[in-house]
Amino acid sequence: GDSVTQMEGPVTLSEEAFLTINCTYTATGYPSLFWYVQYPGEGLQLLLKATKADDKGSNKGFEATYRKETTSFHLEKGSVQVSDSAVYFCALPRTGNQFYFGTGTSLTVIP
Amino acid sequence: GAGVSQSPSNKVTEKGKDVELRCDPISGHTALYWYRQSLGQGLEFLIYFQGNSAPDKSGLPSDRFSAERTGGSVSTLTIQRTQQEDSAVYLCASSSSRNQETQYFGPGTRLLVL
Numbered sequence: 510g511d512s513v514t515q516m517e518g519p520v521t522l523s524e525e526a527f528l529t530i531n532c533t534y535t536a537t538g539y540p541s542l543f544w545y546v547q548y549p550g551e552g553l554q555l556l557l558k559a560t561k562a563d564d565k566g567s568n569k570g571f572e573a574t575y576r577k578e579t580t581s582f583h584l585e586k587g588s589v590q591v592s593d594s595a596v597y598f599c600a601l602p603r604t605g606n607q608f609y610f611g612t613g614t615s616l617t618v619i620p
Numbered sequence: 621g622a623g624v625s626q627s628p629s630n631k632v633t634e635k636g637k638d639v640e641l642r643c644d645p646i647s648g649h650t651a652l653y654w655y656r657q658s659l660g661q662g663l664e665f666l667i668y669f670q671g672n673s674a675p676d677k678s679g680l681p682s683d684r685f686s687a688e689r690t691g692g693s694v695s696t697l698t699i700q701r702t703q704q705e706d707s708a709v710y711l712c713a714s715s716s717s718r719n720q721e722t723q724y725f726g727p728g729t730r731l732l733v734l
């Protein structure tokens with residue numbers, strides 16, 4: 510069945526470091542792919558999405574490219590900030606617009 | 621505010637007691653979802669409401685769990701005879717009919733069963 514597999518955390522980086530959080534998926538067809546973010550004490554919010562193969566989603570300096578050849582949707586940011594500290598979830602739609610979510614990757618950025 | 625709200629934010633209960641968790645979706649959103657986030661786990665889908673259609677209950681883990689949505693708006697998730705393994709954060713989300721793929725989440729209810 511459809512699923513997403515996300516890089517295990519936690520991840521700790523220094524400010525201005527490069528971030529990659531890996532996400533791979535298994536799906537029938539070519540669904541949209543999503544990254545959600547959960548800041549401390551807040552609900553999940555959509556970070557970015559890509560609706561078809563080779564699309565690049567971007568927001569707040571984060572990017573992810575939908576790569577069908579490697580079934581991946583890795584999240585990247587060139588220079589992280591302390592305010593990026595959060596839990597990041599890769600997500601794949603299932604029937605009825607529910608989602609399969611990854612297990613989440615906790616990111617802590619230290620000054 | 622126009623976001624999804626949930627209450628209570630925290631709930632501590634004793635094993636065997638019933639609990640009710642409330643979700644107020646964004647006004648006008650036709651779809652409402654409940655998820656559970658257990659420690660160290662990803663989000664687990666529980667139940668989905670879409671308009672006046674019969675809800676998709678395929679994610680409910682046992683018959684102790686039930687949910688209803690009154691008037692197409694507010695939803696209540698009820699857990700009967702709570703068990704310690706029910707301890708988790710319960711998240712509610714809603715989405716609009718025009719953009720069903722984008723879900724807006726509430727801050728969650730943190731449930732602790734002693």
